[in-house]
Amino acid sequence: MHIMAQAGTVSAMPDAKSHLWRDAAGIALISACGAAGYWLFPDNLALLTRIVAVALLVLSIDLVVGYCGVATLGQAALFGAGAYAAGIACVNGVTEPMTLIAIGAIAGAAAGLLMGGVMLRAHGLAQLVLSIAIVQLFHEAANKASAYTGGSDGLAGLMVSPLFGLFEFDLWGRTAYLMGLVLLLLVFIALKFVVASPFGMLCRGIKQDPVRIRAMGAFVFPVLLKMFVISGAVAGTGGALAAVSTQVVGLDSVSFELSANALVMLVLGGLGTLYGALIGTVIFMGFEHVVSAFNPFHWMTMVGALLIAVVLAAPGGLTSLVGKVAASRQGKP
Amino acid sequence: MSDLFRVENLSKSFGGLAVSRNISLSMPEGERLALIGPNGAGKTTFVNLVTGQLRPSAGRVLLNGGDVTQLGAVRRVRKGLVRTFQVTRLFSDLTPEEHVTLTVLQREGKATRILSRFRGNTHVADEVHGILGTLGLHEVARRKVGQIAYGQQRLLEIAIALALKPKVLLLDEPAAGVPSADTPRIEQALERLPPSLAVLMIEHDMDLVFRFARRVVVLAAGEVIFEGGPSEVAADPKVREAYLGNYAHARSVA
Numbered sequence: 001m002h003i004m005a006q007a008g009t010v011s012a013m014p015d016a017k018s019h020l021w022r023d024a025a026g027i028a029l030i031s032a033c034g035a036a037g038y039w040l041f042p043d044n045l046a047l048l049t050r051i052v053a054v055a056l057l058v059l060s061i062d063l064v065v066g067y068c069g070v071a072t073l074g075q076a077a078l079f080g081a082g083a084y085a086a087g088i089a090c091v092n093g094v095t096e097p098m099t100l101i102a103i104g105a106i107a108g109a110a111a112g113l114l115m116g117g118v119m120l121r122a123h124g125l126a127q128l129v130l131s132i133a134i135v136q137l138f139h140e141a142a143n144k145a146s147a148y149t150g151g152s153d154g155l156a157g158l159m160v161s162p163l164f165g166l167f168e169f170d171l172w173g174r175t176a177y178l179m180g181l182v183l184l185l186l187v188f189i190a191l192k193f194v195v196a197s198p199f200g201m202l203c204r205g206i207k208q209d210p211v212r213i214r215a216m217g218a219f220v221f222p223v224l225l226k227m228f229v230i231s232g233a234v235a236g237t238g239g240a241l242a243a244v245s246t247q248v249v250g251l252d253s254v255s256f257e258l259s260a261n262a263l264v265m266l267v268l269g270g271l272g273t274l275y276g277a278l279i280g281t282v283i284f285m286g287f288e289h290v291v292s293a294f295n296p297f298h299w300m301t302m303v304g305a306l307l308i309a310v311v312l313a314a315p316g317g318l319t320s321l322v323g324k325v326a327a328s329r330q331g332k333p
Numbered sequence: 334m335s336d337l338f339r340v341e342n343l344s345k346s347f348g349g350l351a352v353s354r355n356i357s358l359s360m361p362e363g364e365r366l367a368l369i370g371p372n373g374a375g376k377t378t379f380v381n382l383v384t385g386q387l388r389p390s391a392g393r394v395l396l397n398g399g400d401v402t403q404l405g406a407v408r409r410v411r412k413g414l415v416r417t418f419q420v421t422r423l424f425s426d427l428t429p430e431e432h433v434t435l436t437v438l439q440r441e442g443k444a445t446r447i448l449s450r451f452r453g454n455t456h457v458a459d460e461v462h463g464i465l466g467t468l469g470l471h472e473v474a475r476r477k478v479g480q481i482a483y484g485q486q487r488l489l490e491i492a493i494a495l496a497l498k499p500k501v502l503l504l505d506e507p508a509a510g511v512p513s514a515d516t517p518r519i520e521q522a523l524e525r526l527p528p529s530l531a532v533l534m535i536e537h538d539m540d541l542v543f544r545f546a547r548r549v550v551v552l553a554a555g556e557v558i559f560e561g562g563p564s565e566v567a568a569d570p571k572v573r574e575a576y577l578g579n580y581a582h583a584r585s586v587a
Binding site for chain 1: 384386406407410411415416418422423424425426427431434435436438439440443444445446447448449450451493497
């Protein structure tokens, strides 16, 4: 035991610094991948922008599922709230893109407050069912309030002003993609700070054992509600980005299907790292795009097969493989 | 002088089953009390009632003369009524340092902050290392709890409790499951508890009870059947009957 304890103190020293380096390298890598996408796939920037918007949604799910242990199949309610808020604002004459993104974030946060306030009253399976009920209610509300939302036709032809008055939203989607990429990076960095804060640590504790957290004298509900609001702001940002970049808001942005797909992407990439959310989104949507072009009839089967393969081979998601490789290279003491 | 901590006629029943009946006890500052009794006597239920994990059917819990019976578990902790758990409840992928840091930040009202770094505060870090040092946990301070010895996990339970600066500490079998070679470290930690702290300890290890406690309360079938000094407890006929009766019953079932 004594030897093990010593090994612990030795390996512990570079811990905090190596974390900082790892995050800096990670963010550099995300920027590089984003830039590579811009140069390599100039004809697919609309798809890439869609991936960025959905990545924000998946990140927002990671906050509540991966860091707080609250399972949800209704996160698109928050994404849709952001999309519709930005869309409706745009129709009513607010056309500055960053303002629209901010409106989306605020609407998402408000929807997160509402959703958390309802969902956190229940636990386990009941909580999951509530999340589905909430996204269906949002969907129905968007469908029925057609005077504002366009109902099943959606809001189309949103006219967005040039970004900062300089960059037009061009036909190829360059401006939209670059704006989305920068937005994603900023959100990612902000979230890295959030999960590294005392609040983030408290959430990780709640995920593992809320009884222990209460015995430490900390309330659980307000902490989780706060995370729902942050999560809502992130999802709403994604929704607003989708609205601004496609100039369309449809009922699919507030659907159960999108919620479920986004959760699958998170599981694919791995929970509780933020990186997993990005990797899962890119792999899932990229694979879907390639396979559906390759075989339009059986592509869903192949997506299903990919999921089964990943879940069986790497139950912790794709990011867990990176950890395993690193651990096997270091060798166990 | 009024007692620091007092329980009056505390009762709890689940349906028709009474698990705690009219339990009363009080502890002054600096008390070292052992709560013993056969399995199923309601010792952990008592701790759960006192700390607010369970609502009593009747009775009162008083801390510093104030009634805390209606308060939830979190508010009782904040008033200084702190417990440890019989089976350790720790976060397996966090380190002892992170556990105690989180606890100290919580006590200072800083645990819900988003715009600060978890390790950003040097006076918190000093306090954390002080606590971990007293309990002999500095060597494993930065190892994940899932990878440290069970005896060290039990010490960490005590470290977390101390980080809350309690007035009353309820230790639920602090040496349970610890290999006998590591028991002296637990005992040492108990000896070093702040002198003014009122401590109630549930424990099965009678050697530990006799060395630690100045007063012993025996619980059987949810009732207090004995209260007195450690030297008197073994001689008490009611206590002997409770333990022997329990064993006789266990044998007849087997």
